[in-house]
Amino acid sequence: MKRREFLKAAGVGVAASAAVAAPAVAQTMPEIKWRLVASWPKSLDTLYGGCEFFCQRIAELTDNKFQIQPFAAGELVGGLQVLDAVQAGNVEMGNTALYYYWGKNAAFTFGTSLPFGLNTRQHISWLRFGGGTELLNDLLKEYNCHGIPTGSTGAQMGGWFRNEIKSSADFKGLKFRVGGFAGTIVQRVGGVPQQIAAGDIYPALEKGTIDAAEWVGPYDDEKLGFQKVAKYYYYPGWWEGTGQGHNVINMAKWNELPKHYQAAVTAASHDAFTWVTGKYDYVNPPALKRLVANGALLRPFPQEVLEACYKAANDIYAEHAKTNKHFEKMHTSLTSYRSDSLAWNQVAELSFDSFMMRMRTRT
Template identity: 60%
Template structure:
């Protein structure tokens, strides 16, 4: 190619790039959103997951799409996060869907239900078993769209001011417990209380409640429950896992450019796995510290577990009989859970069981 012809062609190419630039700019607009969390900043794993998500969105869009995070109470109280998204007070939130089970018990399946799946199984259901599609079908009535946004893994059974030696010891107990578990424990005489994280310690200290469950060693240590209730029970059968979600106002999410919608989904998926990984990393050391400080680690007795399992199945049957949405979600969830544990008993359980015993032998 001759020199003059090359310069002329290059000039046309450069002009073409200049013409295309406005179209590129239009596909990557500057957007500022607000996110309200249902958690205080002191719980760095829970609240921090929202910050992880927002940072990933900003980095993937060259800081053109920025999401400002607010702790519980800064915009709305912890348990009003869904309402804030629904009425567009904020564009999105980070919360546990079972906080809203009072609106409809079907919400519980978005987080966890008693004797449900573990964290890996639940992610499989969300991403490949149609679970999150069912969640979003249900959420249409609340003007919201949800993406999985973290998991605590199997939780602890909580802190008790007295020992639980049998199911009878649960009768009359005032306990802070979240979600659908309260309905199950009511059958055993427990008086459930849904209290936000920051209010649990003073309630336990003053004796307003007799027991409280939150998440696990890392968060429980931060909240100081071991100082006011000595008995630390396991496992948290009502939370074999506990999933959080990022909720988005339906219209606001739909208005985003397709590339930004993809960024949001990808950032949420990354934050979802990051939370579980962090809890798995920090819980062992926290448990050691709690026990060293005097916490009395105890398992729920077999008869207590069996009584709770029986009560849970009774509640599922009763609720399914009067709530079609709940029944649809329950049937899909439990079918997936049962197949998962068929597989788990072959490989995962046997491997873990061997390794636990091997560790004990040193």
């Protein structure tokens, strides 16, 4: 073949290859637009900010081909209707605390925090390596959803009370805004639990519709203004040794995603965990100082109150485990891991933290 003819033929071959390859590449990076509804108002710039961060990461990981637009609580659906909206396919995904839906199944509480359960590090370890996520997704598939853990608040505060709590008797008749499954324990010790979305807590506390309210911790509580209407600030939030959030995704939409987009959603969710949890750990200490300086009265729950609630919690767990297969499986898995983890943490984390706390005022 003559040189000119060879080059001409080669050029046609290259052009043909490019024509075949270009559509294949385009097919692997389709343009997709989703909506994410959150349980959080925009004023909570760590929880809702974590949703914005997640959506930004998805765009970065897919060269802007996969766009997810976040919507705050109330913009498309109410803060406590996120799971329902995703399950129905009205939106593709949401970011929420699964324990909001304990009324559908009490086992949802394991997704966010089991009262007297695990701390933040223990919980994410159980979810990712102890089978917790698989157990939760076995439950979520009954609601046409797939779940991936995202940011955690860390251990939470016990909330704001109009009056001092001196014994468990002070819980009798107490109208207490408390998230998720913990309300059943509050009720068992005589309280009247109220589940109210973040944006509605302040007016309820201000008007006296409720006597006490918990939310997350100093940074968010300061933003919501609770210190203006209740002065006693209790700790610890025994119902939330962690406050684990989840991305919940409509199952059909999840299955339609290309595998590498599914991987991007998983990776961005894990990135959001670091972002949210790291930010809370950084902003809560100065916020607590400001609250105390402005008149908040910091109080620990009395030991008798903690023990009464602990006993009530374990009685309730035993009751649910008898009739709820999801609850029984998750409870068995979590408590088995917790026992070994606490023993290890007593040797390592607790001894180190205790020493550093004692030395804090000496340096």
